[in-house]
Amino acid sequence: MTVEAETTEADVAPARKSLSTAVEMLLGAIVASVVATVGLFAFARVQWPAFNSSNVLQAVTTVGQVVTLAGIASSVLLVRLHRAGRFATLLSWASLSGFVTVTLGLPLAATKLYLHGISVDQEFRTEYLTRLTDSAALRDMTYADLPPYYPAGWFWVGGRVANLLGMDGWEAFKPYAIGSLAVAAVVALVLWSNLIRHDLAIVVSLASAALVLAHGSPEPYSAVIALLIGPALVLAWGGLHRIDGRGGWGAVIGTGLFLGLAATFYSLYLGVAAFAITLLALLAVTLRIRAQKSWKAAIDPLVRLIVIAAVSGVLALTVWLPYLLKVVQGSPATSGTALHYLPEAGAQLPLPMIEFSLTGALCLLGTLWLVARASSSRRAQALGVGVVAIYLWSLMSMTFTVLGSTLLSFRLEPVLIVLLGTAGVFGFIEFAGWLVLATSDSPRVKGAVLVIGVLAGLSFVQNIPQFLSSDIAVAYTDTDGDGNRADQRPPGAAAYYAELDEIISAQIPRDRDDTVVLTADTSFLSYYPYLGFQALTSHYSNPLANFAKRAQVIADWSELETSDQMVAALDASPWRAPDTFVFRQGPDGYTLRLAEDVYPNDPNVRRYTVTFSKDLFDDPRFTVSETGPFVVVSRS
Secondary structure, eight states, X not given: OOOOOOOOOOSSOHHHHHHHHHXXXXXXXXXXXXXXXXXXXXXHTSOOOOGGGXXXXXXXXXXXXXXXXXXXXXXXXXXXXXXXHHHHHHHXXXXXXXXXXXXXHTTTTTOSSOTTTTSTHHHHHHHHHHHHHHOSSOOOSSSTTOOOSSOOHHHHHHHHHHHHHTOOHHHHHHHHHHHHHHHHHHHHHHHHHTTSOHHHHHHHHHHHHHHHHHHTTTSHHHHHHHHHHHHHHHHHHHHHOOTTOOSOHHHHHHHHHHHHHHHHHOHHHHHHHHHHHHHHHHHHHHHHHHHHTSGGGGHHHHXXXXXXXXXXXXXXXHHHHHHHHHHHTTOOOOOOSTTOOOOGGGGSOOOGGGSSSHHHHHHHHHHHHHHHTTTTOHHHHHHHHHHHHHHHHHHHHHHHGGGTOOOOGGGGHHHHHHHHHHHHHHHHHHHHHHHHHHTTSOHHHHHHHHHHHHHHHHHHHHTHHXXXXXXXXXXXHSBOTTSOBTTSSOOXXXXXHHHHHHHHHHHSOSOGGGOEEEESOTTHHHHSOOEESSOSOGGGSOGGGOHHHHHHHHHHHHTOOSHHHHHHXXXXXXXXXOSEEEEEEETTEEEEEEEEEOXXXXXXXXXXXXXXXXXXXXXXXXXXXXXXXXXXXXXO
C-alpha cells in the first residue's frame, strides 16, 4: 500500500513544530473569542423581531454570512497567491469564527436562550452550567453530596466564564455555546492547516463548520468534538502509521490530548473516536508486519496506542476521578439508564449519501472519494476508518438491544455527516482538478466549477437557520430566567420562578446550593442553583443517586396520612431529605409529575402523577405558601 505525503510534520525539530501549533491554536482561539464576543454584543444592542414570526433575522443572517464568506474567500485567494501570509491567516480565523457567530447568533439575537430553549435535554444541560457557575467544585448537577457522572469539562469552563462575567448560568449558555463553537472551528482550522495545504484547510474547515452547525449545534459540547474529530483522525494516522518507526510522537501526544478532551466533554464521542483510533492502530500493525515480514513490527504501533491511551486517561481523570473514587469507596451505583433510548434512527444504518439534498450529494461524493483513494491517501484512510468505525458502532448498538441496552448510535449521525462531508470537499477539489486538466486548463471550465461550488455552498449555509427552525422556535417560545418569552407572548409557569426563589429564600435562610428542593418543575433548578431531590428523568440521573428507589420513596410519601408520619419519613430518608417541596395545585391535593424509564418502548419515558394530601402539611412544622400555579412547602 502506498501513501501520499500529506502530513506537514517537520522531520527536524518536531518539538518546536508541536509548540508552534499549540501557540497557533491559542492565538486562533483568542481571535475567535474576541470575534464571537463583539458580534454577540453587537447583535444584542438591536431590538430585533422574533425569528419565528418575522423574516428579518433570516435576511440579516444571510447578509452576515455573505460578508464572512467573502472574508474566507479572500483569505483563500491570498494564500494561493502567497501574499500577506499572516494577514491571510488572521483573516481566515476572524471570518470563520464570524461565520459561526452570525449563523447562530443572529437567528437567536432576540432571545436570551440557546437552541431548543430550556426544554427536555437543554434543561439538564442548563442546570449543569448553572451548578458550575455557582461553584467551581465538581458537583452533580442535581443531587447533594455526589460527584458528577456526566463529563463536566465543557460546563466547568462555561461556568467559570459566566462566574467571571457575573452572569447567571442560564443567561451565559447561549453566548458560551456559540463562542465555544467558534473557537472549536478555528482550532480545527489550525489543526487542518498543519496537516494539509493551507488554502484547502480553510475550505475544509468552513465546510465542516457549516455541517456541524446544521446537524449538531443544538448539543454544543458534542459539536465541539465533532468539529475536531476529522483532523484528529488524520493526526492519529500520522502518528500511528510510521513504516520506518521514526518520528510522529508529536502526533501521538496530540491524539492523546484530543481523546482526553473528548473524555472531559462527551463520553459517546470519546468512545467512537477511541474505537476508530484503535482500528487505525490495528491497520498500522497489519501494514508494518506486512512491510517488515516480522511480528515484532507490531510493537511500535501498539506502544504508540498505549501512549495515546495514557495521555488521554490522565486528562480524563481531571473530571472522572471524583466519581470513580466514590464508586471505589463503596457507594452503591445502579446501572443507570442513559443508554436506554432507541428511536427509529437508531434502528437503521444512517445513509446520508443517498439523501436527495446538498448534504447528501456532498456525502455521496465523499463516499466515492474515500473508496477511490483508500490505497493512496492518508486522509482517505483516516477518514474512511472513522466512517467504518461509526457503522460498526451502529451495528453493535443494534446488537446490544438484545441485551437490554443500546450504544446510542443515532447520536453519531452528525459525526458521520462531517466525516463524509469533509471527504466530499476533498473529492470535489480533486474532481475539479481532473476536469480542468482534461479541458487543457480552460478558464471557462475553471470559472464554471468555481461558480458551482460557490452557489452550492451559499445555498447550503443560508438554509442552516431553516434546518434549525424548530430548535430556534423553542428558544423563542420558552420562558427565560427573567420570566419573559422572546416572542412577546404570555410567558409560561416559569414566570413565577423568581417568586418561588424569594419564598424559598425567606423560608430556608441558607445558600441555594445547600437547599434541597423536590419539584417536578425541574427547569427551576436550571435557573437557580438549588439542589434537587430527584432529576428530570432517570436518563440524566447520576447512577449513584438511585433514581428508581427515590421515585418509589416519593410515591410512598404521597400515601402517608398524617404530619407525624411525614416528618418521620423525611427523617428516615436514606438520602438527604427535601428542605422544600414545590408542588402544583391539583383537584385532590398537591401534585408532582414524575417519570420512569419504560425502555424499550419509544418514547422511552412514562410520566405519572403522585398527589400529596394537603393535610400532611397542616402542621406548625411546615410552612405553606402559594404563588401562581405553585405551592411551596418548607420544613420549619
